Amino acid sequence: MVAQVCIESPPFPSDTRTNRQQRIPDDVTYAEGALLEPLSVVLHGIRRAGLTLGRGAVICGAGPIGLIALLSSRASGAHPLVITDLEASRLAFAKKLVPECETYQVQRNLSAEENARSIRKLFGDSEYGAPETVLECTGVESSIITGAFAVRRGGTVMVIGVGRPIVNNIPFMHLSLGEVSLLALLPSCLVVIWMCADERTDQPQVHQQVY
Numbered sequence: 001m002v003a004q005v006c007i008e009s010p011p012f013p014s015d016t017r018t019n020r021q022q023r024i025p026d027d028v029t030y031a032e033g034a035l036l037e038p039l040s041v042v043l044h045g046i047r048r049a050g051l052t053l054g055r056g057a058v059i060c061g062a063g064p065i066g067l068i069a070l071l072s073s074r075a076s077g078a079h080p081l082v083i084t085d086l087e088a089s090r091l092a093f094a095k096k097l098v099p100e101c102e103t104y105q106v107q108r109n110l111s112a113e114e115n116a117r118s119i120r121k122l123f124g125d126s127e128y129g130a131p132e133t134v135l136e137c138t139g140v141e142s143s144i145i146t147g148a149f150a151v152r153r154g155g156t157v158m159v160i161g162v163g164r165p166i167v168n169n170i171p172f173m174h175l176s177l178g179e180v181s182l183l184a185l186l187p188s189c190l191v192v193i194w195m196c197a198d199e200r201t202d203q204p205q206v207h208q209q210v211y
Helices: 030-049 064-076 088-097 112-121 141-150 172-177 191-201
Strands: 003-005 057-060 081-085 102-105 133-136 156-159 181-184 207-210
Touching: 030 064, 030 133, 030 156, 057 064, 057 141, 064 081, 064 088, 064 133, 081 088, 081 112, 088 102, 102 112, 112 141, 133 141, 141 156, 141 172
Parallel strands: 057 081, 057 133, 081 102, 133 156, 156 181
Antiparallel strands: 003 207
16 A cells, blocks of 8 residues: 655655755664655655556656656556666666566667657557656756657656756747646655654554555
8 A cells, every 4th residue: 555645744844945954753764764765755756746557657767766766656557667778787677677667778879859759659659648757767957858758748747866956958848838747856855754654653644545
């Protein structure tokens, strides 16, 4: 079961707009916190993107965050799944981890839009067969642009990866004409950590519902 948690009003004191240092519960170790924090960020991104059962998704980047996003997307019931990366070895590992996913090696000699066309072909020829959701897990400008061109009309690009403070060359008119939502999130989210602590103390104050 997956718990929908209180993300808008996290139960820990921190002004996350100015301070990225957040307190973890007393009964969660630093090692546990370090492992759970990336998962927490990814689940927050999946929730905001509205990725659910039977919806196709592209995960950009097969690094640690991308692999967590791939596993979490599969757990959410999303299908089909495509993961992209520049490195063939990373894609091979992703395929071993989630055999049912498709992989795409980003071609350095192609533009972002050209790579996006190739990614789309993995979903078929129909516009509305194209992926509804892109989980961008690198924060790299070219990857964000590729995601913007790969997602279907009315779809969502969720930027989970952390990159430069300013990202240029976003194809705004393409996003606008296609009514594509470009979303981002706070790159540090501790809701899963607080959920684990909450389960240990048997005090479900951060749970809203279980589904």
